[in-house]
Amino acid sequence: MSKSRARGFLAAGAAASAAVGALALTGYSPNAEGSGEIVLRVVPGTTQSASGPDSVQARHVKAQATSASALTAADFATVDGAVDASVIPNMTLIIGDADGILHVHTKGNFDPNAATDLASGSKWLFAAMAIRMVQAGKANLGDHPQQYLTFWTTNPSDNRRTMTLDHLMSMRSGFNAGPLAGGCVSNGLLYTLQSCAQTIHNQGVDTAPGAAFSYGPHHMQVAAAMLEKAGNKSFNSLFAEYLTTPLGMTKTKYTKASAANPWIAGGAQSSAYDYAKMLQAFLGTSFITDMDDFTGARTIGLPRPYVPGDGDGHGTWQYAIGSFVECDDTPPAGQPARPCATAKINSSPGANGWLGWIDREHGYYGLIATRVLLSGSTKAVTLEQQLQPLILDALNP
Known part of the structure; x- marks a missing residue:
C-alpha cells in the first residue's frame, strides 16, 4: 500500500471505525531499493482514535496465517493478568507477528509513544x-x-x-x-x-x-x-x-x-511502537536476509569472564549478533533443556527493564516497554519467561 493510500485510510478511520473497523500497523514492506515502510490495513472489529496508528491500544488477528477467525481481547486475559500482577508498576506489553501488532496492554502510567531510554x-x-x-x-x-x-x-x-x-x-x-x-x-x-x-x-x-x-x-x-x-x-x-x-x-x-x-x-532511546517495528521486521525475510546467522549462538563452550548473572535470568544464555539466545544446554534439575544450537528465541534485555524478544519457532515477537530504575533487567526477564507460555496459549485458543 502506498503512503498516500495509507493516509487516506487514516483520515477516514476515525469516522468509520464503528462500522468497518480501524486501521492498524501491519508488515514491513520492502521496495525496489531494499528499504521499506510500515503500511496500514483495515482490521474488522478493532477500535482506534483519530490520532493515528500509534494510539491503537490493541489489535487482534488470528496468529495462524491459515485461519481468518479473529482473536479477541479475552484470549489475552491471562497474559494481561500476569502483567498486572508483576512487580513492574508502569509498562506496555506489545505482542505481534510478521504482519503487525496482535495485542497491546498498558499497565500504570506508561506512554508507548514516548521516547524511552533503552540501556x-x-x-x-x-x-x-x-x-x-x-x-x-x-x-x-x-x-x-x-x-x-x-x-x-x-x-x-x-x-x-x-x-x-x-x-x-x-x-x-x-x-x-x-x-x-x-x-x-x-x-x-x-x-x-x-x-x-x-x-x-x-x-x-x-x-x-x-x-x-x-x-x-x-x-x-x-x-x-x-x-x-x-x-x-x-x-x-x-x-x-x-x-x-x-x-x-x-x-x-x-x-x-x-x-x-x-x-x-547503551545510549539509544526509542518508543514502544517504534521498537516494535524492528521486531516485526526481524520476523520477515526482507529486512535481515539471513536470520539464522544473525540470531545463531556464537559463544557456546567459551569461558565467560563477565555475563549478567543468574539473578538477571540470562546467566546461561549464549550470545548472537547483538542479542542473547535464550537457551540452556544444562538446565537445573526438573527443567527442560533448550538446546543452544537450535534455539529460536532471541532477546536484548536492558538494565532499565526494556526487553524485546522474537520467537522464530512460533512466529511472534514480544516487547516489555518500561523504565525501571532498580533491578529492571531482573524484573523484566522474570516477567518475560512467565509470559512466553501464556502468549503461546493466547495465540492458539
Whole structure:
C-alpha cells in the first residue's frame, strides 16, 4: 500500500471505525531499493482514535496465517493478568507477528509513544544497522579493524590484528571489561567515536579474540568506529540510513553520550511502537536476509569472564549478533533443556527493564516497554519467561 493510500485510510478511520473497523500497523514492506515502510490495513472489529496508528491500544488477528477467525481481547486475559500482577508498576506489553501488532496492554502510567531510554536494548538496534550495512556490501563480518582504523596495530605478533567485526558484534573480541567499566563510551565531552575506539585499542585485550565471551560496552564501540569509516558517513547518518528511515522509526535515536560519541551499547532511546517495528521486521525475510546467522549462538563452550548473572535470568544464555539466545544446554534439575544450537528465541534485555524478544519457532515477537530504575533487567526477564507460555496459549485458543 502506498503512503498516500495509507493516509487516506487514516483520515477516514476515525469516522468509520464503528462500522468497518480501524486501521492498524501491519508488515514491513520492502521496495525496489531494499528499504521499506510500515503500511496500514483495515482490521474488522478493532477500535482506534483519530490520532493515528500509534494510539491503537490493541489489535487482534488470528496468529495462524491459515485461519481468518479473529482473536479477541479475552484470549489475552491471562497474559494481561500476569502483567498486572508483576512487580513492574508502569509498562506496555506489545505482542505481534510478521504482519503487525496482535495485542497491546498498558499497565500504570506508561506512554508507548514516548521516547524511552533503552540501556542495553540499544544493542539490537546497532546490530540490525550493522548487518544491514553488511548486506549492502559496505563491510563483511570477517573484516579486521585495521582495514578501516588507521590507529589499529599492524604488528604481526599482536593478536588484536586477528579481531573481526564478527568477534566485536558477538562480544568475543577480547575487550572483556564489564558494563560498569564504561570509560570513554559514556563520556561525550572528551571523546569522539573514533578517539574512544582508539582508547579502547590502546588499553589492549584481556583474552585473544574469539577465545572468551564477555558482556560489555567496548566491543560495539569499536565495531561502530569501523562501520563509520566503512560507510564514510557519521554514525548517526548511517543509523538513520540503514535502520530508522527504512522502518519509519521516527522516535529512535542515540542520545548518549553525545552526537560525536554515541554510547553504542547503551545510549539509544526509542518508543514502544517504534521498537516494535524492528521486531516485526526481524520476523520477515526482507529486512535481515539471513536470520539464522544473525540470531545463531556464537559463544557456546567459551569461558565467560563477565555475563549478567543468574539473578538477571540470562546467566546461561549464549550470545548472537547483538542479542542473547535464550537457551540452556544444562538446565537445573526438573527443567527442560533448550538446546543452544537450535534455539529460536532471541532477546536484548536492558538494565532499565526494556526487553524485546522474537520467537522464530512460533512466529511472534514480544516487547516489555518500561523504565525501571532498580533491578529492571531482573524484573523484566522474570516477567518475560512467565509470559512466553501464556502468549503461546493466547495465540492458539
